[in-house]
Amino acid sequence: MCADTQVTHPNGDKSYECKISTIQLSENRGTLVLSYAGIPDDEKAVVERLRNKIAGQDKTFDDVRTDLQDALNKVLGRSRRNHQMLCGYWDSDKFRLLKTSDRVISPVDCWDCVGWGDSALTKYLGAIFLSGDILPLLRAVPICIYLIAQAKKYVGWCGGDTDIAVLNPNGEVTELPLGTKYDAACAMVERWLNGILTSATEPSVTAESINELIMALRNVMNQQIGDITAFLRTSDCVGCGKKSVSTEPAAKFCSICKRWVCSSCVIEHGKAHIADKATGSFQ
Numbered sequence: 001m002c003a004d005t006q007v008t009h010p011n012g013d014k015s016y017e018c019k020i021s022t023i024q025l026s027e028n029r030g031t032l033v034l035s036y037a038g039i040p041d042d043e044k045a046v047v048e049r050l051r052n053k054i055a056g057q058d059k060t061f062d063d064v065r066t067d068l069q070d071a072l073n074k075v076l077g078r079s080r081r082n083h084q085m086l087c088g089y090w091d092s093d094k095f096r097l098l099k100t101s102d103r104v105i106s107p108v109d110c111w112d113c114v115g116w117g118d119s120a121l122t123k124y125l126g127a128i129f130l131s132g133d134i135l136p137l138l139r140a141v142p143i144c145i146y147l148i149a150q151a152k153k154y155v156g157w158c159g160g161d162t163d164i165a166v167l168n169p170n171g172e173v174t175e176l177p178l179g180t181k182y183d184a185a186c187a188m189v190e191r192w193l194n195g196i197l198t199s200a201t202e203p204s205v206t207a208e209s210i211n212e213l214i215m216a217l218r219n220v221m222n223q224q225i226g227d228i229t230a231f232l233r234t235s236d237c238v239g240c241g242k243k244s245v246s247t248e249p250a251a252k253f254c255s256i257c258k259r260w261v262c263s264s265c266v267i268e269h270g271k272a273h274i275a276d277k278a279t280g281s282f283q
Helices: 040-054 061-076 120-129 137-154 181-199 207-233 266-279
Strands: 002-004 006-008 014-016 020-024 031-037 084-091 094-101 104-107 162-167 173-179 252-254 259-261
Touching: 002 137, 020 040, 020 162, 020 173, 031 040, 031 162, 040 061, 061 084, 061 094, 061 104, 084 162, 120 137, 137 162, 137 181, 137 207, 173 181, 181 207, 252 266
Parallel strands: none
Antiparallel strands: 002 162, 006 014, 020 031, 031 084, 084 094, 094 104, 162 173, 252 259
């Protein structure tokens, strides 16, 4: 689940906040991950009502869908405020994805978008990169980041940082506020890819120069994939070694170490980096 953070209010003003929420069910039922487009207060009311119904409960997918429908009916009523959601849930070894539009709930086969980002641009890019086949996680994550980056660049009312939440098969969620870090990486990928494609129309271009372009593109992609790999595979605290701290609300992801830090170690870990930088040992 990947989202921008820009909220555009009816009067045209903008604010920024995370659009992804998680609700932990019982231990053997995993986590429900939700993102939205629309009025933030509507989403908060839906999530709060849904959380009161299913948090910590041994709910099946059908139960979750019924409770989601009830929450949408109660919060939105008969109004037409153009509220949309994507809801991901891992149920009995099967991943489920739902899309809501106002009070209507429909299943999603592979992927979908909501809000202003649900544009011809993202549909076009999605048709190129995504399909009904199961994608490896390390391929799916960069593609989602790229789609969000393009929506922020070309679609009105999209912007801010990028947030991502990965729902793992064991029911745990790995969350990471990416900021705008990968937007620049996406632009670099486009730059070198454009050079490779246009070189085919220039007879004077040598094979050596094309190879240099390919190597430049590979270096950018390797850096991005390396960072994403660290994010996906390292959920233990770099300080005390506590397991799976990425799901803790107060845990932080260190952009320097590319590792997670539990709430108990955050302050000391930050001080250590400051000290390293002051002594010149920070790289």
